[in-house]
Amino acid sequence: MELDSKCPTGPIETRWERHRFNLKLVNPANKRKYTVIVVGTGLAGGSTAATLGELGYNVECFCFQDSPRRAHSIAAQGGINAAKNYHNDGDSVYRLFYDTVKGGDFRARESNVYRLAAISLDIIDQCVAQGVPFAREYSGYLDNRSFGGAQVSRTFYARGQTGQQLLLGAYQALERQIGTGMVKMHPRSEMLDLIVIDGRARGIVTRDLLTGKVESHIADAVVLGTGGYGNVFYLSTNAKGCNATAIWRAHKRGALFANPCFTQIHPTCIPVSGEYQSKLTLMSESLRNDGRIWVPLKKGDKRKASEIPEAERDYFLERKYPSFGNLVPRDVASRNAKAVCDEGRGVGETGLAVYLDLRDSIARLGKNVIKERYGNLIDMYNRITGEDPYQAPMRIFPASHYTMGGLWVDYNLMSNIPGLYVIGEANFSDHGANRLGASALMQGLADGYFVLPNTIGDYLASNKFPKVEASNPAARQAEQEVAAITQRLLGAKGTRSVDACHRELGKLLWEDCGMGRTAQGLKHALSQIPEMRERFWKDVKVLGTGEELNQSLEKAGRVADFFELAELMCLDALERNESCGGHFREEYQTPEGEAARDDEHYSYAAAWEFRGVGNAPVLHKEPLTFDYVHPSQRSYK
Amino acid sequence: MRITLHIWRQRNASDKGRMVRYELPNVSEHMSFLEMLDVLNEELITKGEDPVAFDHDCREGICGMCGCMVNGVAHGPLPETTLCQLHMRHFKDGDELYLEPWRAKAFPVVKDLVVDRTAFDRIIAAGGFISVATGSAPDGNAVLVPKDNAERSMDAAACIGCGACVAMCPNASASLFVSAKIAHLGLLPQGQPERERRVTAMVAQANQEIFGSCTNMGECEAVCPKGIKLENIALMNRHFLGANWAGREGVEAD
Numbered sequence A: 001m002e003l004d005s006k007c008p009t010g011p012i013e014t015r016w017e018r019h020r021f022n023l024k025l026v027n028p029a030n031k032r033k034y035t036v037i038v039v040g041t042g043l044a045g046g047s048t049a050a051t052l053g054e055l056g057y058n059v060e061c062f063c064f065q066d067s068p069r070r071a072h073s074i075a076a077q078g079g080i081n082a083a084k085n086y087h088n089d090g091d092s093v094y095r096l097f098y099d100t101v102k103g104g105d106f107r108a109r110e111s112n113v114y115r116l117a118a119i120s121l122d123i124i125d126q127c128v129a130q131g132v133p134f135a136r137e138y139s140g141y142l143d144n145r146s147f148g149g150a151q152v153s154r155t156f157y158a159r160g161q162t163g164q165q166l167l168l169g170a171y172q173a174l175e176r177q178i179g180t181g182m183v184k185m186h187p188r189s190e191m192l193d194l195i196v197i198d199g200r201a202r203g204i205v206t207r208d209l210l211t212g213k214v215e216s217h218i219a220d221a222v223v224l225g226t227g228g229y230g231n232v233f234y235l236s237t238n239a240k241g242c243n244a245t246a247i248w249r250a251h252k253r254g255a256l257f258a259n260p261c262f263t264q265i266h267p268t269c270i271p272v273s274g275e276y277q278s279k280l281t282l283m284s285e286s287l288r289n290d291g292r293i294w295v296p297l298k299k300g301d302k303r304k305a306s307e308i309p310e311a312e313r314d315y316f317l318e319r320k321y322p323s324f325g326n327l328v329p330r331d332v333a334s335r336n337a338k339a340v341c342d343e344g345r346g347v348g349e350t351g352l353a354v355y356l357d358l359r360d361s362i363a364r365l366g367k368n369v370i371k372e373r374y375g376n377l378i379d380m381y382n383r384i385t386g387e388d389p390y391q392a393p394m395r396i397f398p399a400s401h402y403t404m405g406g407l408w409v410d411y412n413l414m415s416n417i418p419g420l421y422v423i424g425e426a427n428f429s430d431h432g433a434n435r436l437g438a439s440a441l442m443q444g445l446a447d448g449y450f451v452l453p454n455t456i457g458d459y460l461a462s463n464k465f466p467k468v469e470a471s472n473p474a475a476r477q478a479e480q481e482v483a484a485i486t487q488r489l490l491g492a493k494g495t496r497s498v499d500a501c502h503r504e505l506g507k508l509l510w511e512d513c514g515m516g517r518t519a520q521g522l523k524h525a526l527s528q529i530p531e532m533r534e535r536f537w538k539d540v541k542v543l544g545t546g547e548e549l550n551q552s553l554e555k556a557g558r559v560a561d562f563f564e565l566a567e568l569m570c571l572d573a574l575e576r577n578e579s580c581g582g583h584f585r586e587e588y589q590t591p592e593g594e595a596a597r598d599d600e601h602y603s604y605a606a607a608w609e610f611r612g613v614g615n616a617p618v619l620h621k622e623p624l625t626f627d628y629v630h631p632s633q634r635s636y637k
Numbered sequence B: 001m002r003i004t005l006h007i008w009r010q011r012n013a014s015d016k017g018r019m020v021r022y023e024l025p026n027v028s029e030h031m032s033f034l035e036m037l038d039v040l041n042e043e044l045i046t047k048g049e050d051p052v053a054f055d056h057d058c059r060e061g062i063c064g065m066c067g068c069m070v071n072g073v074a075h076g077p078l079p080e081t082t083l084c085q086l087h088m089r090h091f092k093d094g095d096e097l098y099l100e101p102w103r104a105k106a107f108p109v110v111k112d113l114v115v116d117r118t119a120f121d122r123i124i125a126a127g128g129f130i131s132v133a134t135g136s137a138p139d140g141n142a143v144l145v146p147k148d149n150a151e152r153s154m155d156a157a158a159c160i161g162c163g164a165c166v167a168m169c170p171n172a173s174a175s176l177f178v179s180a181k182i183a184h185l186g187l188l189p190q191g192q193p194e195r196e197r198r199v200t201a202m203v204a205q206a207n208q209e210i211f212g213s214c215t216n217m218g219e220c221e222a223v224c225p226k227g228i229k230l231e232n233i234a235l236m237n238r239h240f241l242g243a244n245w246a247g248r249e250g251v252e253a254d
């Protein structure tokens, strides 16, 4: 299979403009004759469904929550990047482009990233006009902050609720289109299969989560904005419902899955407190601006933090990275925290945590300043742990947070299945091997408001769409397969709950395919997962029926897919004999313990083709070339 | 600690429903309220009993999906805290807790603690937006917003659409929810052109959805997990009167 990225060539500054000019347009009067399915109402799906509705397309939109406003994007805290250079601090589209390619450790396409950086400007304008209450200065101008180690202030924010406010903007635009009848919304509907007819994506099969009704929906194109798969680890910062089912089932119908092993572990989360733990809560990494990270020098030191004298503390990030200190990138901070815990120097009851200490900043700046800066976060920590960070250091530990991998798409955001588009966290496109802070929101909205509504028109205008009935054999077949999965899950009548099975998978994956990976560990996981998966199908216990609201059944279907995806992640990680971004193979590190990339052999996106459960998938490589930003070793010493 | 739960069990919309008692002998104080329900459900599944259905997603107090009445109080006893953020350390050994779904005509029960809140979406669809098509916006700094307005707008925009205000209101009024959106958009310069249409359309839709009317009881404000203030309702009423007045004068053409 030839992977054609359709990336334009020539000067990077005008690639998107020239490409857009060459796209065919759909006659305005004809737009309503086309039906587009949009699955997902997060920043990506919500913004695209609204925009396609405005343009005049007939849109059918789906989400599994009770309302489109509840998509996981709502939980993003920190902010959204845009190269506005409102602060005259040297920012530019080119700099944002440069930072993103470098931050992604040279595993993303330059063309895509440049377009993302350029569109970032329009996003802010659009959101302000929608009424997103961004933070302002006294003058009434938009405020910015620097975020995630960036050297310029380009992050726009709405208190600690940026994702919420951006999503409400998209949601309100979407509701406006629902009100006019341009978009038909199907909440509490889960996509469980993709309908492919004559090689093109022509619809989806859904299950109505309230009645259990399995149904086909036919369209001329299908857009997936269904988010990331970080929940494969069971414990993550993602919302409980986040899942890979939509993209995984599309993968099983032929869509290539790219770079599944590129996952991001966030360093500052509240650690696990017990076996019942259901999710991990992210603490904004802005805390690292004023918090010092440390563990005791001695192994197994069980004294209270306040009883450990200065000389017996190890501020390990400051020690190892004197120039960046506590502000090293996410992957570096996470790995180092794990390393000290592996040495037996972790703190707290489980030994799986490090301290983040505000003591010195409080002494230097006063409690009030710290409260002003981090009051919300400190309250949140206090609410969850019952401890007071003004008195004793916080305990933090890394957790699965974001997935850079996803379905392979070309420059038009179309997968290798014609008519199937993938946007937002669900695709693999713009972040390479590591995503920078405040860039996921930017990508979701760039894809949804500005890229896809342009590129999809070209596909619709260039093709003929023979009429398809919902009774089409391919649709019927897909419906039957979905019903069969439900029956199999309900029929297993085993002894273990879905969560118990998922927790087991998550632990294995965290150990062997988490922050540090080795060939040996990955082979171990690859030998365990098929057995675990079989045990799941035999021994899972799902009560109730398929014809009612059945939350265990919903979960079971998603976990079944995680069992298959987990195997592909390990395979991809094993195949990539280098370290880059969030993918750290312990065998491949520099003498200083930093990630050692191998550009000569691994400068490509790995796009996997499904060949049946238990069969080896086929790897297709899309080579990456860098005309502007030349690959270099990251260094934070 | 030991907790006794009495939970509303209702198979579906047509089932009558009843309270059922469950004993949890070993609740950790570090658990969140929903994690306690997870543990209960694991046990029920092991015993072959149908687990309790409850809505949730983010478990960070931001998606607005969770919530039920705990001893008659929406989201339980802790102020400005959603059910998912409520931890068991705020309860005592031996406590008996009564869990019921939101009760309001406009929020029919779907199953157990799950209700249908789509009426809220229809209220937003009626007018809770600024009509700006993608691509038509001027530069972000072209229209300045006084910091105070931006802050007050943000206070109101923090509403998570959970429905606790309706559940707690003796009239099942949606006024706090509706007014939060009116204030969020109405306090910004970008929201001015549609101010009158918005309030008229949203209030009309809320009435159609059989929410009750507001008699200033203030129960909503007391349970709102996001601290949405009653003053938003006053602002909404002002906008509403203004809009009606304008309508009578024939100024509002629409």
Ligand SMILES: Cc1cc2nc3c(=O)[nH]c(=O)nc-3n(C[C@H](O)[C@H](O)[C@H](O)COP(=O)(O)OP(=O)(O)OC[C@H]3O[C@@H](n4cnc5c(N)ncnc54)[C@H](O)[C@@H]3O)c2cc1C
Pocket (backbone or CB within 6 Å): A039, A040, A041, A042, A043, A044, A045, A062, A063, A064, A065, A068, A070, A071, A072, A073, A074, A075, A076, A077, A078, A079, A080, A162, A163, A189, A190, A191, A192, A225, A226, A227, A228, A237, A238, A239, A242, A243, A245, A246, A282, A401, A402, A423, A424, A425, A426, A437, A438, A439, A440, A441, A442, A444
């Ligand atoms: C705690 C946290 C904080 C974050 N903070 C930031 C930040 O500050 N800045 C930043 O840039 N990024 C941040 N991120 C990342 C960012 O929030 C996400 O990457 C982004 O919001 C994803 O948006 P999305 O539209 O792709 O998907 P989502 O918002 O996850 O939406 C997925 C949608 O798909 C639907 N869906 C999924 N599967 C199905 C199915 N099978 N059938 C039907 N519907 C389905 C869901 O209902 C939902 O509507 C954060 C992430 C987390 C977890």
Ligand code: SF4
Pocket (backbone or CB within 6 Å): B158, B159, B160, B161, B162, B163, B164, B165, B166, B176, B177, B180, B220, B223, B224, B225, B226, B227, B228
């Ligand atoms: S006003 Fe408060 S209680 Fe009502 S829906 Fe909004 S957040 Fe919930």
Ligand code: FES
Pocket (backbone or CB within 6 Å): B055, B056, B057, B058, B059, B060, B061, B062, B063, B064, B065, B066, B067, B082, B083, B084, B085
């Ligand atoms: S689960 Fe999202 S607010 Fe409680």
